[in-house]
Amino acid sequence: MMFGWFKKPKLRARVLDELLDDVAETTDREHREQLWEELCRRFIQDIERACRVASGGGSQERAQQILDQAIRTIGSDAPAFFTRELVRIMRRELGTVAVELVIRSIYVRQFVTLLPLKLTRYLEAFLDNESQFDWTAERLNEPIETVKARVGEAWRALEKVVRRTYSAAEVAERTEGYWTHEAFTGDVWK
Amino acid sequence: MEVKRSTTREELREAGVPSLLIDEAMGYAALGLDRPVPTEELVAKTMARLRETLNDVPLPMREPVPMLPPLVVTGRQEPIAWAQFLGTLSASVLDEALPFATAHPDQSAIVVVDNHEVVDPEAWDVDLQLTMLRGTYRTAEETLARVQQHPICRLVVLKDTPGAYDDRDLAAIRRAIARPTIASTYLVSHRRARALQGRSYTVVGREVVFELAPKVQAGGQLVTEPSGIRDPERVSTVRDVVTALQASAVELYANGRLNERFEWALKSESNDRLRDVLTEMIG
Numbered sequence: 001m002m003f004g005w006f007k008k009p010k011l012r013a014r015v016l017d018e019l020l021d022d023v024a025e026t027t028d029r030e031h032r033e034q035l036w037e038e039l040c041r042r043f044i045q046d047i048e049r050a051c052r053v054a055s056g057g058g059s060q061e062r063a064q065q066i067l068d069q070a071i072r073t074i075g076s077d078a079p080a081f082f083t084r085e086l087v088r089i090m091r092r093e094l095g096t097v098a099v100e101l102v103i104r105s106i107y108v109r110q111f112v113t114l115l116p117l118k119l120t121r122y123l124e125a126f127l128d129n130e131s132q133f134d135w136t137a138e139r140l141n142e143p144i145e146t147v148k149a150r151v152g153e154a155w156r157a158l159e160k161v162v163r164r165t166y167s168a169a170e171v172a173e174r175t176e177g178y179w180t181h182e183a184f185t186g187d188v189w190k
Numbered sequence: 191m192e193v194k195r196s197t198t199r200e201e202l203r204e205a206g207v208p209s210l211l212i213d214e215a216m217g218y219a220a221l222g223l224d225r226p227v228p229t230e231e232l233v234a235k236t237m238a239r240l241r242e243t244l245n246d247v248p249l250p251m252r253e254p255v256p257m258l259p260p261l262v263v264t265g266r267q268e269p270i271a272w273a274q275f276l277g278t279l280s281a282s283v284l285d286e287a288l289p290f291a292t293a294h295p296d297q298s299a300i301v302v303v304d305n306h307e308v309v310d311p312e313a314w315d316v317d318l319q320l321t322m323l324r325g326t327y328r329t330a331e332e333t334l335a336r337v338q339q340h341p342i343c344r345l346v347v348l349k350d351t352p353g354a355y356d357d358r359d360l361a362a363i364r365r366a367i368a369r370p371t372i373a374s375t376y377l378v379s380h381r382r383a384r385a386l387q388g389r390s391y392t393v394v395g396r397e398v399v400f401e402l403a404p405k406v407q408a409g410g411q412l413v414t415e416p417s418g419i420r421d422p423e424r425v426s427t428v429r430d431v432v433t434a435l436q437a438s439a440v441e442l443y444a445n446g447r448l449n450e451r452f453e454w455a456l457k458s459e460s461n462d463r464l465r466d467v468l469t470e471m472i473g
Contacts, residue, residue, distance in 0.1 A: 029245070033237075033241065036237070036240060036244065037233065037237050040233050040236050040237055040240070041229065041233045044229070044232050044233060044236050045226055045229055045232065048226070048227070048232060049218070049223070049226065052223050052224065053221060053223065060227070060232065060235060060236070061239075063232075063236065064235075064236045064239045064240065067236060067240065068239075068240055068243055068244060071240070071244060071247075072244070072247060072437055072438065073438055074438065075247075075382065075434070075435060075437045075438020075439070079438075079473070080473045101214065101217050101218070101221075102214065104210045104211060104213075104214050105211065105214055108211070125229075128226065128229045129226060130195075130215055130218045130223070130226060131197065131202060131207065131211055131212070131214070131215030131218075132195055132196070132197045132215070133196075133197045133201065133205075134196050134197065135225065135226075139228065139229075148201070148205045149205075151205055151206075151207065152205040152206040152207075155205075155206045155207060155208065156206055178210070179210070183208055183209075183210050184208055185208070
């Protein structure tokens with residue numbers, strides 16, 4: 001049960017833009033629910049975390065409402081920048097302070113599925129578990145040293161694949177400038 | 191469940207985690223947040239909730255574009271054609287819309303697709319024929335209100351680029367927002383409109399449809415078939431597409447209150463804010 005959501009490799013590996021196009025265009029209700037679930041899996045942790053930061057209780061319910069609103073923006077055509085739309089809704093519902101604390105994690109999510117699936121799962125679990133190696137290792141049921149190595153490998157690969165896929169301007173546009181090509185490397189904090 | 195966070199900044203740095211994420215992680219630690227609920231558990235709970243509310247989002251139409259070719263190739267703009275158009279439209283409100291409204295109290299009997307690519311917003315203020323058409327809509331709106339049926343539903347399809355709106359267009363839009371002829375108005379970008387790109391329809395009841403055609407020369411607006419077309423399939427398609435688009439469109443007045451972004455735009459006397467809002471919507 002713990003790894004139930006790893007049983008759909010094709011959906012899990014889908015790049016976000018393609019996933020959104022599929023949500024907008026599918027005429028099959030069951031398939032659409034599977035796609036919604038995949039969107040939920042990718043973003044609900046960050047949304048719920050922002051709700052916890054904003055406090056006021058009922059963080060799961062508030063996160064559900066926000067995701068509901070975000071999915072409705074897809075309509076019959078995918079929004080150009082779904083993640084920005086999600087952030088806009090979160091800011092409106094939770095305020096800018098709470099969103100600011102999770103925004104880098106939210107914005108990087110859209111790039112994670114550019115990685116091979118074997119690395120995607122490590123990075124997603126790492127982000128889901130608030131960058132805690134021990135919690136991530138526990139969720140993945142793997143040794144902590146393995147998790148550290150794979151997470152590091154994933155970040156290095158992500159920098160390359162993002163550069164290859166998106167121009168600097170596109171990365172900035174997709175992330176409101178929070179992420180840049182350089183920000184994926186270790187150079188930034190030197 | 192153990193909440194203590196044991197991963198240090200140094201460990202994250204050594205593993206090659208970007209500093210942006212390290213700062214974020216340290217921020218969570220400083221706030222003393224609870225440990226996150228396992229993802230699969232959170233997803234399961236969320237999906238159980240979302241299924242209850244999201245399944246009312248209509249599925250998109252299959253192959254909508256090929257079903258909406260222009261009614262006719264060329265249109266007519268002469269006064270006699272417009273007189274016929276306005277007369278037929280008025281008559282169809284009584285003949286078609288009211289019986290439909292009675293039979294389908296949950297739907298708008300009249301659906302208008304107002305496409306800015308077809309009719310410039312400014313034209314509604316300066317073109318006599320369009321001014322008369324607006325009067326016809328107003329009468330129809332009042333008629334539906336009098337019999338306590340759904341008002342006209344209007345979907346405005348915006349132009350492809352914000353730069354295509356000049357100051358006169360923006361002034362006309364500003365007036366239309368402040369004093370709408372049709373209150374139940376939704377706005378959607380050209381890109382999202384898909385099957386309705388380049389189309390400007392008025393659908394009445396179950397089977398009557400009128401279409402305005404893009405201007406091909408100087409002069410008044412063209413109407414493609416002044417006496418309307420009886421085409422139940424096309425009417426059904428337009429209704430379905432509009433309904434599908436409503437889910438993602440911006441509703442101008444929700445529960446009688448002007449959309450907050452447009453309210454903000456109208457508070458300024460210049461058109462800059464309005465242009466910003468349209469730019470956001472056009473994407």
